[in-house]
């Protein structure tokens with residue numbers, strides 16, 4: 294099944310699928326009102342890239358990266374895989390695509406912030422070479438704690 298998986302750049306026609314993915318996992322993300330206009334706007338930013346995972350013609354995951362080439366730093370957010378397709382290495386493939394993109398731009402430091410109760414995502418980052426580097430208390434609007442992970446790339 295993995296052979297039919299491809300990772301590509303976001304296109305405006307993906308916007309509804311991205312909103313669906315975000316909605317399905319919204320408890321894991323910062324509380325924000327995400328709509329089509331917001332997604333289109335961020336996708337057009339010069340310091341942001343969205344990559345999309347497509348399996349058998351269907352959007353099944355995405356990763357967003359915010360990057361600052363002048364200082365060599367970047368942050369992941371969001372990363373999400375459709376519930377039905379988790380634990381099939383799709384998140385890993387999305388991350389690999391992001392790493393390739395960032396290395397080409399000489400980014401050396403990649404972080405990701407994860408809510409402290411999101412054990413699945415923390416395991417994902419730890420198993421993919423990230424280390425815990427910070428713990429931020431009451432970081433979100435709902436006062437949830439957040440763990441920051443870093444990977445030097």
Ligand SMILES: CC(C)(COP(=O)(O)OP(=O)(O)OC[C@H]1O[C@@H](n2cnc3c(N)ncnc32)[C@H](O)[C@@H]1OP(=O)(O)O)[C@@H](O)C(=O)NCCC(=O)NCCS
Pocket residue numbers: 318321322372373374375378379380381382383384385386405406407408411412413414416417418420
């Ligand atoms: C985090 C997420 C993107 C991972 O995507 P995925 O396609 O399931 O990840 P992969 O299949 O590539 O998994 C890679 C590793 O992470 C681990 N992992 C992933 N999800 C896990 C979970 N829920 N619990 C425990 N381990 C998990 C797997 O053990 C796997 O490790 P291994 O291959 O070395 O055994 C996905 O679980 C998701 O969409 N979660 C909801 C959204 C979210 O929490 N995003 C992050 C917020 S910052």
